[in-house]
Amino acid sequence: MxxxxxxxxxxxxxxxxxxxxxxxxxxxxxxxxxxxxxxxxxxxxxxxxxxxxxxxxxxxxxxxxxxxxxxxxxxxxxxxxxxxxxxxxxxxxxxxxxxxxxxxxxxxxxxxxxxxxxxxxxxxxxxxxxxxxxxxxxxxxxxxxxxxxxxxxxxxxxxxxxxxxxxxxxxxxxxxxxxxxxxxxxxxxxxxxxxxxxxxxxxxxxxxxxxxxLGKIKGNKMVDMQLSNNKLVERGEKMLAQELNIDLKKASKMLEEFGSVRNAIQNYK
The missing domain is CATH 3.40.50.10490 (Glucose-6-phosphate isomerase like protein; domain 1)
Incomplete structure (x- = not known):
C-alpha cells in the first residue's frame, strides 16, 4: 500500500x-x-x-x-x-x-x-x-x-x-x-x-x-480524585453528601478525616 x-x-x-x-x-x-x-x-x-x-x-x-x-x-x-x-x-x-x-x-x-x-x-x-x-x-x-x-x-x-x-x-x-x-x-x-x-x-x-x-470511578464519580484545591474539596463534599445522604458540614468533616471520597464512603457508619 x-x-x-x-x-x-x-x-x-x-x-x-x-x-x-x-x-x-x-x-x-x-x-x-x-x-x-x-x-x-x-x-x-x-x-x-x-x-x-x-x-x-x-x-x-x-x-x-x-x-x-x-x-x-x-x-x-x-x-x-x-x-x-x-x-x-x-x-x-x-x-x-x-x-x-x-x-x-x-x-x-x-x-x-x-x-x-x-x-x-x-x-x-x-x-x-x-x-x-x-x-x-x-x-x-x-x-x-x-x-x-x-x-x-x-x-x-x-x-x-x-x-x-x-x-x-x-x-x-x-x-x-x-x-x-x-x-x-x-x-x-x-x-x-x-x-x-x-x-x-x-x-x-x-x-x-x-x-x-481499573475501578477508579464509582457510579459516575471521581471518588479517588486528589483533593488538591478548594474546587475539588467542594466537589468531594457534594459527592459524599449525595452518596451518603448527609449534610455538607458532616461531609466536610468526613473528608478531612479520611482524606478521600472513597475512604469516607467505605468508613461511613
Whole structure:
C-alpha cells in the first residue's frame, strides 16, 4: 500500500488572509466538526489498544506516551491529569517528549529527528516488558517515536500508536495502531489543529476507559480524585453528601478525616 500524508495536503480553503474573522471562525469550526466522526471510524482500533492497556496495568505495568511537538505535549497533558483525576501514582502513566521538559513550552530544534533518544528516554524510566508504550505522531513519520517503538518491539514490549495518516511508517511499526484520518488542515500542514484535536479525543478515551476498568470511578464519580484545591474539596463534599445522604458540614468533616471520597464512603457508619 502507498503512503500519502493527508495531514500535509493542501487546505480546502485558500486566501485565508482575505477572510473576515467571522469567516475564519466558521470555516475552522466546520473543519473541527468532522473530527469526532473520524474518531468514530477508529473505535475498533481504540478498543483493542484500550483492552491491552487495561490488561498490562492490572498486572502491575505502566502506560507510556511518547511523542514530539504537539503530539508529545498532548501525551504529557493526559498523563499529568491521571493522578489528580483518578488518584493513581504519578509513575503509572508517563508522558515523554522529544527534547525533554524544555520542549513542553518551547520547541527544541531537530529533537524529533533523533533515532536514539526515544529509547534512551524510555530506559531512563526503567521500561520493561510489563509496560505498554504508545507512540503519538500526527504525521506517523517522526523518527524519535518510530525508532523508540522499534526498540520496544525488539524487547517484547507491547506498542500502540495514534496517528492521522493511513498506513504510515508509525502505524506499520506499532503492534496496535490507531489511525484517525482527519484530512487536510485548515492551514496546510498545521497538525496542531484537527489532528491535535483527534489525538486529544483518543487520549481521553484511552485513559478514561482504562481508569474506569481499573475501578477508579464509582457510579459516575471521581471518588479517588486528589483533593488538591478548594474546587475539588467542594466537589468531594457534594459527592459524599449525595452518596451518603448527609449534610455538607458532616461531609466536610468526613473528608478531612479520611482524606478521600472513597475512604469516607467505605468508613461511613
Amino acid at each position: 502507498t503512503f500519502t500524508k493527508t495531514t500535509e495536503q493542501d487546505s480546502k480553503y485558500n486566501h485565508l488572509e482575505n477572510m473576515s474573522i467571522s469567516e475564519l471562525l466558521i470555516n475552522i469550526n466546520n473543519e473541527d466538526k468532522t473530527v469526532p466522526f473520524a474518531v468514530e471510524k477508529a473505535l475498533p482500533q481504540i478498543e483493542k489498544l484500550t483492552q491491552k492497556i487495561v490488561e498490562k496495568l492490572k498486572k502491575g505495568g505502566r502506560l507510556f506516551y511518547i511523542g514530539a511537538g504537539t503530539s508529545g505535549r498532548l501525551g504529557i497533558v493526559d498523563a499529568s491529569e491521571c493522578p489528580p483525576t483518578f488518584g493513581v501514582p504519578h509513575e503509572l502513566v508517563v508522558g515523554l517528549i522529544a527534547g525533554g521538559d524544555t520542549a513542553i513550552r518551547k520547541a527544541v530544534e531537530f529533537a524529533e529527528d533523533s533515532k536514539e533518544q526515544g529509547w534512551l528516554d524510555l530506559q531512563e524510566n526503567n521500561i520493561s516488558d510489563k509496560d505498554i508504550v504508545i507512540g503519538i505522531a500526527a504525521s506517523g513519520t517522526t523518527p524519535y517515536v518510530i525508532a523508540a517503538l522499534e526498540k520496544c518491539n525488539e524487547k517484547n514490549i507491547i506498542t500502540g500508536c495514534i496517528s492521522c495518516n493511513k498506513n504510515s511508517p508509525l502505524s506499520n511499526t506499532a503492534q496496535l495502531p490507531i489511525e484517525v484520518i482527519v484530512g487536510p488542515e485548515f492551514i496546510t500542514g498545521s497538525s496542531r489543529m484537527k489532528a491535535g484535536t483527534a489525538q486529544k479525543l483518543v487520549l481521553n478515551m484511552l485513559s478514561t476507559a482504562t481508569m474506569i476498568q
